[in-house]
Amino acid sequence: MDVIASNSDLDAKEALVAATSFITNTIRTLIYNPKTPNVGHASDNDDKLNQISLSEVSLHDLPDDCWIIIYDRVYDVTNFLDNHVGGFDIIMEYAGRDSTVAFAGHSNLALSLLKQYEIGILPPHERIYRYPGTLKISSSLPE
Numbered sequence: 001m002d003v004i005a006s007n008s009d010l011d012a013k014e015a016l017v018a019a020t021s022f023i024t025n026t027i028r029t030l031i032y033n034p035k036t037p038n039v040g041h042a043s044d045n046d047d048k049l050n051q052i053s054l055s056e057v058s059l060h061d062l063p064d065d066c067w068i069i070i071y072d073r074v075y076d077v078t079n080f081l082d083n084h085v086g087g088f089d090i091i092m093e094y095a096g097r098d099s100t101v102a103f104a105g106h107s108n109l110a111l112s113l114l115k116q117y118e119i120g121i122l123p124p125h126e127r128i129y130r131y132p133g134t135l136k137i138s139s140s141l142p143e
């Protein structure tokens with residue numbers, strides 16, 4: 001058996017690799033290009049917000065000083081804890097942390113309540129959802 005690949009085998013392999021990489025790059029460009037419509041969530045509002053880092057948020061993890069992160073925005077929900085229909089303790093589990101996944105599924109009413117507690121946004125390098133060029137994974141981000 002011939003263990004050394006012939007030139008034509010190599011050519012075919014190289015052509016396949018080149019074709020795969022072309023297709024991958026094209027898809028990547030279409031998806032990640034910030035100018036592609038409906039991609040990325042960065043809004044003009046983001047620049048106007050106070051930037052608060054994850055480590056700063058983590059210091060506010062007490063019932064009388066409770067900050068949480070939802071879709072990269074930082075909320076001081078200290079005064080909301082006692083009014084939460086889902087209970088005080090469930091929010092406290094996320095005090096000082098990201099609670100986006102736990103929050104997802106709330107009603108539009110809950111989304112609209114968030115604004116009054118908003119105190120800032122994560123710095124760009126710590127954002128997951130509101131970054132130009134990221135995939136649009138949810139249509140219900142609070143503005």
Ligand code: HEM
Pocket residue numbers: 068075077080084085086087090091092094099102103105106107108109110111113114117
């Ligand atoms: C740590 C994040 C949060 C978690 C894990 C959480 C969890 C829950 C759960 C489990 C319920 C369901 C109650 C039930 O049906 O028995 C609920 C309801 C509710 N929560 Fe939260 N919550 C969080 C943060 C918030 C925040 C920050 C707000 C608004 C500022 C909010 C507003 C509401 C409202 C209005 C309801 C009533 C149902 C609805 O309209 O979706 N929650 N929550």
